[in-house]
Amino acid sequence: MNILEVRNLHVSVMNKPILRGLELHLKPGEVHAIMGPNGSGKSTLANVLAGRGDYQVTAGEILYQGQELLSMAPEDRARAGLFLAFQNPVEIPGVSNVRLLKEAFNAHQRYRRLPEMDAMAFRAYLNERTKSLELSEDWLLRPVNAGFSGGEKKRNELLQMMVLEPHLAILDEIDSGLDIDALAKVAAGINALRDTKRSMLLITHYPRLLEQVPPDKVHVLIGGQIVLCGGLDLAGQLEERGYGWLF
Amino acid sequence: MNTAMNAYQDHFVEHAMQLPGFDSVSVRVSRQEAMQRFMQSGFPTQRLENWKHTSVTALWKRAYKPSEPGCMGLDPDDITPYLADRRGVYRLVFVNGLFSRPLSDLHDLPVGVRVASMAQLVNDSPCEVEPYLGNHTPGNDQGFSDLNHALWGDGAFVHLPSGTRLEKPLHLLYLSTISREPMVAMPRNVVVAGTDAHAQIVESYASLGQARHFTNAHTTLVLGEKARVRHLLLLQESLVAHHVGTMRATQMGDSCLDSQLFSMGGELTRQELHVTLAGERAECSLDGLFIAGGGQHMDFHTSMHHTSPDTWSRQLYKGVLDGNARGVFNGVVRVPPGIHHTRSNQTSANLLLSDTAEIDTKPQLEINTDAVQCSHGATVGSLDPEALFYLQSRGLNVTSARLLLIKGFAEEVLQRVKPTLLQAWVGQSLNLGVKQS
Numbered sequence: 155m156n157i158l159e160v161r162n163l164h165v166s167v168m169n170k171p172i173l174r175g176l177e178l179h180l181k182p183g184e185v186h187a188i189m190g191p192n193g194s195g196k197s198t199l200a201n202v203l204a205g206r207g208d209y210q211v212t213a214g215e216i217l218y219q220g221q222e223l224l225s226m227a228p229e230d231r232a233r234a235g236l237f238l239a240f241q242n243p244v245e246i247p248g249v250s251n252v253r254l255l256k257e258a259f260n261a262h263q264r265y266r267r268l269p270e271m272d273a274m275a276f277r278a279y280l281n282e283r284t285k286s287l288e289l290s291e292d293w294l295l296r297p298v299n300a301g302f303s304g305g306e307k308k309r310n311e312l313l314q315m316m317v318l319e320p321h322l323a324i325l326d327e328i329d330s331g332l333d334i335d336a337l338a339k340v341a342a343g344i345n346a347l348r349d350t351k352r353s354m355l356l357i358t359h360y361p362r363l364l365e366q367v368p369p370d371k372v373h374v375l376i377g378g379q380i381v382l383c384g385g386l387d388l389a390g391q392l393e394e395r396g397y398g399w400l401f
Numbered sequence: 402m403n404t405a406m407n408a409y410q411d412h413f414v415e416h417a418m419q420l421p422g423f424d425s426v427s428v429r430v431s432r433q434e435a436m437q438r439f440m441q442s443g444f445p446t447q448r449l450e451n452w453k454h455t456s457v458t459a460l461w462k463r464a465y466k467p468s469e470p471g472c473m474g475l476d477p478d479d480i481t482p483y484l485a486d487r488r489g490v491y492r493l494v495f496v497n498g499l500f501s502r503p504l505s506d507l508h509d510l511p512v513g514v515r516v517a518s519m520a521q522l523v524n525d526s527p528c529e530v531e532p533y534l535g536n537h538t539p540g541n542d543q544g545f546s547d548l549n550h551a552l553w554g555d556g557a558f559v560h561l562p563s564g565t566r567l568e569k570p571l572h573l574l575y576l577s578t579i580s581r582e583p584m585v586a587m588p589r590n591v592v593v594a595g596t597d598a599h600a601q602i603v604e605s606y607a608s609l610g611q612a613r614h615f616t617n618a619h620t621t622l623v624l625g626e627k628a629r630v631r632h633l634l635l636l637q638e639s640l641v642a643h644h645v646g647t648m649r650a651t652q653m654g655d656s657c658l659d660s661q662l663f664s665m666g667g668e669l670t671r672q673e674l675h676v677t678l679a680g681e682r683a684e685c686s687l688d689g690l691f692i693a694g695g696g697q698h699m700d701f702h703t704s705m706h707h708t709s710p711d712t713w714s715r716q717l718y719k720g721v722l723d724g725n726a727r728g729v730f731n732g733v734v735r736v737p738p739g740i741h742h743t744r745s746n747q748t749s750a751n752l753l754l755s756d757t758a759e760i761d762t763k764p765q766l767e768i769n770t771d772a773v774q775c776s777h778g779a780t781v782g783s784l785d786p787e788a789l790f791y792l793q794s795r796g797l798n799v800t801s802a803r804l805l806l807i808k809g810f811a812e813e814v815l816q817r818v819k820p821t822l823l824q825a826w827v828g829q830s831l832n833l834g835v836k837q838s
Contacts, residue, residue, distance in 0.1 A: 204794050205793075205794070206790055206794075207786075207790070227793070227798075228790065228793040228794050229793045229794075229796050229797055229798050229799075229802075231794075232793070232794055232795055232796040233796045237794075238794050240791065240794075243791070244785070244787050244788045244791040246788050246791070246792075246805075246806065246809055247809060247810075247812075247813070248808065248809030248810055248811070248812030248813055249805055249806070249808065249809035249812070253805070254792070254795065254805070257795075257797055257801060257805060258792075258795040258796045258797060261795075261796040261797055261798070261801070262796050265796070297809070314795060318795070318796070
């Protein structure tokens with residue numbers, strides 16, 4: 155069974171059609187990349203999958219693990235293992251990373267009818283992950299994304315993903331604003347989470363991320379539709395030739 | 402209004418001999434003068450600029466009776482929920498405005514430090530307290546202070562001689578119980594910190610159950626040179642209680658006052674904080690967090706007078722309002738001519754959780770001199786939908802996400818409470834506050 159089936163998806167934002175008949179199928183363990191020019195609908199797809207309001211789905215359907223996704227509340231999607239790494243992660247002053255991670259993790263545990271982890275065990279679970287991302291010691295005590303640099307925000311998204319261990323991760327421009335070293339760390343983090351069951355959707359403008367996290371498929375999204383599908387070499391072609399030849 | 406005023410005057414006349422300090426001429430005169438001023442000004446009305454957002458009609462219409470001794474009978478377990486800690490804190494407990502010795506705990510108090518019931522002290526040793534009871538601030542909006550000064554029944558007297566340190570916080574707990582007739586308690590507190598004395602004072606007001614009562618409190622703080630005082634004021638009375646309180650602080654040179662206020666209770670709450678920075682390099686911070694829901698009305702007035710050069714003050718007041726709650730914040734910073742090199746900052750931030758909640762916020766600067774650095778600002782907003790979605794996308798339901806954001810908003814003020822023991826205690830009380838609203 156596919157973990158994600160997007161069929162003939164039409165989505166409008168303030169009555170303006172953005173996605174027009176998008177098709178996408180992801181198998182468990184697959185990593186797909188979505189590339190496309192600005193305004194082609196990449197982030198709209200990510201947001202609709204995560205359940206953000208303000209998007210009108212006018213036609214089509216989305217199945218996640220065989221279940222109708224669009225009727226699920228955002229928090230239920232998250233608990234069922236769908237994770238969106240935000241393009242622009244929100245700053246939340248006054249709420250520490252550890253507090254958010256604990257609440258989120260325990261919400262997932264309760265949903266899966268698993269016991270909540272005690273404070274000591276959870277701290278150890280977190281430390282393992284902050285270490286592998288080479289995050290500073292005070293990271294967990296800092297308020298969520300408040301005063302973080304662009305690169306730090308992206309790494310924080312990755313930390314949340316590592317803690318919540320989703321089945322399907324949608325990474326919306328996780329590579330934007332990262333220098334080469336930071337990108338390598340983020341890529342290593344993503345690769346560490348790759349396994350035969352976990353699927354990922356990488357939304358990106360640049361082939362550099364894809365060179366380090368080789369996808370199984372690359373889709374080109376233009377004008378709200380997938381117009382071309384290929385392997386990693388397609389990303390290279392786009393880097394050389396741009397999108398003009400596809401219109 | 403006259404009926405209510407006359408009732409207080411009748412009580413004053415009938416019970417004059419039982420009021421603490423009757424044998425001291427200066428205390429007696431001070432009470433009489435305060436009563437006269439009260440009878441002239443009455444309760445403040447909304448025609449007064451400082452009261453325009455707050456009506457006290459409901460307060461004087463409820464015929465409150467001054468409390469009388471003999472209605473106590475609480476045992477230590479009853480007060481446990483209202484205590485920060487059983488052992489790590491000195492405490493003076495007042496029930497319905499009157500000192501309760503069995504519930505208080507002052508042992509191991511450092512030598513020389515005086516912590517006592519004001520009523521007992523003014524009867525036994527009036528000369529110790531007389532110097533602090535005579536002063537009053539003129540003004541036609543001082544009705545509640547005047548009423549307190551005329552009728553106060555007890556309170557805490559704290560005196561820290563030069564160089565003394567209170568290692569443990571001192572908790573002044575004012576607890577009101579359910580009574581057949583609605584009662585008023587009028588505590589009068591005086592805290593004097595001598596040169597280089599250090600103390601942490603917690604002043605908290607609470608009710609047992611849904612007691613309908615009125616607290617009209619007045620607290621005077623005097624900080625000598627280099628004195629350092631942390632003052633934590635916790636207002637968590639019942640949702641049908643009325644509370645009016647005034648804190649007046651005077652600071653000598655190089656002294657430092659940190660005041661934090663947390664307000665969650667009361668149907669009608671009005672708290673004033675007036676600070677005079679009377680010595681060079683005196684520093685003061687006033688922080689406040691109020692959480693109001695339902696039909697609660699909370700009004701906070703601060704005034705910061707920089708009467709000496711090189712003084713510093715900072716204020717941060719945050720409000721969280723839900724339901725039909727109404728909040729008021731009015732803060733004035735005054736720097737008279739010729740007072741140079743003062744620095745002052747004032748911030749009011751407010752979170753409205755419903756369409757029907759309201760806040761009136763007015764930070765004011767009255768600067769009449771040059772060479773100062775003063776700034777102020779006010780914000781009013783609602784919960785950020787982007788932040789809510791972000792938290793939902795991590796698996797939190799809407800209720801938990803809202804609660805986490807509200808806690809995050811409150812955290813900045815909570816972080817300023819020291820030590821950790823008190824911070825954790827206040828944090829727990831706040832959770833309740835958020836649930837209520």
